[in-house]
Amino acid sequence: MAADTSPAAGTSAATTLAVTTLADANRLADALADGPDAQLAARLCDLLLAGRPDLASAVFSRALESRQAYDNASLIPFHVALRALSLFAEDPAREDALRLARQILDRPPAPRLIAIGGVSGAGKSTLARALAVRLAPPPGGVWLRTDGIRKRLFGLPPEVRLGEEGYRPAVSRAVYRRLVRTTRTLLKQGLVVITEATFVRRASRNAMQRLAETAGVPFHGLWLDAPVEVMMARADRRAQAVETPDASDATAAIVALQAEDVRGRILWQRLDASGTPEEVLERALAALAGPPPA
Template structure:
């Protein structure tokens, strides 16, 4: 990569200010100094963008600041001109004529970018939850955009993918077969995508939401570098925006990481309807990465992502698993362990009654509700929503794990009825009360508010006839659960 000759003087100035060579892409040069970062857009016209004039570069730098500053105010400082003085010298923000423009940003340690954190194995559960929360907050702050045809927009993306994949030298027959399969999915999903647009899920999103565009800044996961040069590519369904992050996690870190972010995101948003379109969205995102890598690094570099794009469009059929039992039996731990191995990528949707209850109250999962919030009426509404969300996800072709106590026969009957045509397995966890008492007393930072008194009262009740598979939860119930479901550990089914 190189900087266009017409920007050589500007590049030299920024090189002196930073004291080092820039980090380059095909469209930008980023100069990282001790306490400031300067971003220069290259004077290039590539068909899908045109930065060839100073006026265009100013416009898109200001647009970049405008889009990114709300989510990352500590990172995005300002846009300043590179000016030429009467003696011909260049300066930042001087009194002379503006010959170019730069975006000033705060520096971020290289190890704080989340692709780097992932590479060193640093994405633990708490950080994955924080990633999901950051994506949720980003999307929740965006207003819906009307007048967008999401089907036509994705059709254009598919056409662009085919052309780019052929130009990059990916196997032609596989590219054409993948395109045909994707268009079949798009046709089937058209009513669903249109309904989501009408419901307000299309927004001016990030557009390039992957691990490399998330960083740790002031202790928070912070999205940055949102796509600024193409409004159409960024005005999309929030689920399609999230799908890039899920695909990136699935590929770089593993399915369990992607599954955790998916489920945390839906626990916050309640948008379980997005899972119906995930196979298509994930495949498109993988295909984009495939042809980009094939173009920049050679066709072989894109093949792993082409493999992934194909696999996303051939998901296993949906199934419903319910995990019940008294407080402290480890229902949520088991559900989370099972989910990555169940159903379409990135694994089953886990619907947890405690998280639904918190969302209905406008709270994050770990925030506590007062005892007065646990009325019979509130509990009925939670279980009704759980069953409705499960039924909708199953109809959309996605596997579901329903995680709740299910202490009443009518609650178990309702979740079983949500199965529709999908296979159902009920798992019932049990352990001695003294074991459960110790676990409940030790819980911290969990979505469940149930204490020892709630456990004691629940244990004393008659739970009615129980036909679900009983598992000993005094130890690890995962092997028994896998056997009951016919799964091998880590193998999607």
């Protein structure tokens, strides 16, 4: 086999373990996205063995998003297991590596689709990222977000702000079509998928449920609610952030418009999203433990 000479090939385990923040994880994922799956899996394995499943999950979904290629997503966890088994074979004292491999190989994911909706500033991304770690074996479920898809359609990383041309109706329709297509691809592979969007249109919410029904997997829709003033304040703080820029371009004014534009009765399970991320996560996990609302 030819040596890997891609730019990310020099990314060592030491470099991986220097990843301590979400911004670090994003940069690592973008660097690895164009490389082979085995290389990405090696870095995921390093993060998992370092006790950072949250960052491993973030790198996993971000690298797939950067590629905008999901056909082989289900193979990456197996590459992670192979990497862990290789480490154990090299050093039988690495029982942590053996445990990780067994965690992946002995616990295949139970495919399901969780859709998270709500206007900007409700905390959808924070919740989606947290659920991706908890609802599937390492390296986690696949998190899909319309903000990321939209930016990638323009060849941009998610943190770069788009002008009005990025939010024309034709672009938004293309974004949702890609979300549906990618979700279908991942569900066919037997993966846990978490989709995140405003889902203000009833048709977009119904499309998610139909995808799950067609794939024969459980579906749960979560709608995040909070006072409009709270979500407007969050959007403004996020828009002004410099060190941790976000994929969302929504401002307080856009939040107010979205809140007035919700179409149709919300049949998804409503969650109070006005509290801390930890409180919202606990509410979501409790909701997901029960049956979907009728």
